[in-house]
Amino acid sequence: MSRKIRLSKQQQRQIDRRRRVHSAADDSLERGIVVTHHGHDLLIEDAAHQLLRGRARRTVGRLTTGDRIRWRRDEQDNVVIEQREDRRNLLIRPDAYGKKKMMAANIDQVLVVTSALPWMNPEVVERTLVAVLALPATPVIVLNKADLLPTLPESDRREIEETLDLWTSLGFEVIRTSVKSGEGIESLRNRLREQITLTVGLSGVGKTSLTREITPKADQAAIGEISAFNREGTHTTRASTLYRFPDGDGGLIDAPGVRDFPLETVPSDALAAAFPEITDAAAYCRFNDCRHLNEPGCAVREAAETGEILPRRLAQYQALVEARNAR
Incomplete structure (x- = not known):
């Protein structure tokens, strides 16, 4: 009479893992x-x-x-x-109740969409840049509704232009688009080729309208099938949805509006990439472990006092570092 062999949980997990690997190689x-x-x-x-x-x-x-x-x-x-299959990356977002939800995986780049009206708080965009760099993925800032810029009060227009110039000077790509005038649409299409791209941005910035402008004429039959599957109107945003381009392997993921991303566990290299002016100035601090708070000989604080670094950017950086260290 044969004896039934009892395996430990660890042994069973190892066997299951080998089975999964074997199945992954199965041509069926x-x-x-x-x-x-x-x-x-x-x-x-x-x-x-x-x-x-x-x-x-x-x-x-x-x-x-x-x-x-x-x-x-x-x-x-x-x-x-x-x-x-193993994920290259995974983007998490909090829902309306603060519960973390998976948003999309295996993303090559992220369109961080803001608009001329309503203009998004720059700190929201910059927090999103940190989250994107932490994936890691390549962020592309999109100023949508660019046709409205000339209609804004001069002070508002100047603030937007200065902020866009700042992001450009820090090395971030900025594309201006307008569904109404067609500005920047072709440039954006070229930027999306051969990439899996996720769009993020607050509700009202025209994110879905931009997606419709880029993808709808690509494959109406596929879009209709996706809409029917979701039991929603065309380009639903209740669930993240991948819209493919017919002329390549790229695609655009239209996702629900996002207010913020959890950044408590963001790696230091993502922070450094998101705040390159602070990283550059920190090389001249007296102490290698300078936190840029009250330490003597802090080159970062000196740069903020002279205007080389925006004080709000330094304050935002310090808050993110403090939140990460508090965990």
Whole structure:
């Protein structure tokens, strides 16, 4: 009589892991990417860029837009997602109740969309830049509704122009767009080619209108199928949705409006990249571990006093560092 071997939990996990690796190499599993989801139902794109509806096994875990997956058809010809490939990155956002939710995965770049009207607080944009750099991904700042700039009061227009010039001087790419006039649309399309790009920005900045301008004529049939799947109007923003471009492998992820990103665990290199003027000045501080608070010989504070660094930028940097160190 054979004896049943009992495995420890650790041994069982090791076996399960090997099985997953073996399955990943199985030619019977197809490759795909998550386009959007509605509850437990998923809309995926296969290797031939066809849209398919399916469900994932519980062992796969939660999936989000942009996840690379492996799938097969079962005996009833249903699409079954068997595995999720490792993520390059994952963007998290808090919902209306403060609960963290997955927004998208495997992002190459992020369009940080603001607008001439309503003009977004620059600190909101800069916090978003930190979150994007922490992924890591490449941020691109978009000033939408640029056609409204000449209609604004001179003081408002000057503030916007100075802020855009500052971001440009710090090395961030800034593209001005207008759905109404067509300004910058072609430049933006060229920037999106061959990239998986996520759009973020507060409600009202014209993010979805911009997505419609860039993607709708690309493949109306696919967009109609996505809209029907989500049971919403065209270009729903209740769930992140990937819209593909027909002339390449790139795509644009339209996502719900985001007010803020959690930055308590942001790595130091992301902070350094988001505040390069502070990083450069810090090289001249008397102490290598200078926190730029009350230490003598602080070159960063001196630069802020002379106007080489904006005081609000230094205050924002210090607040982010303090929040990270408080954890």
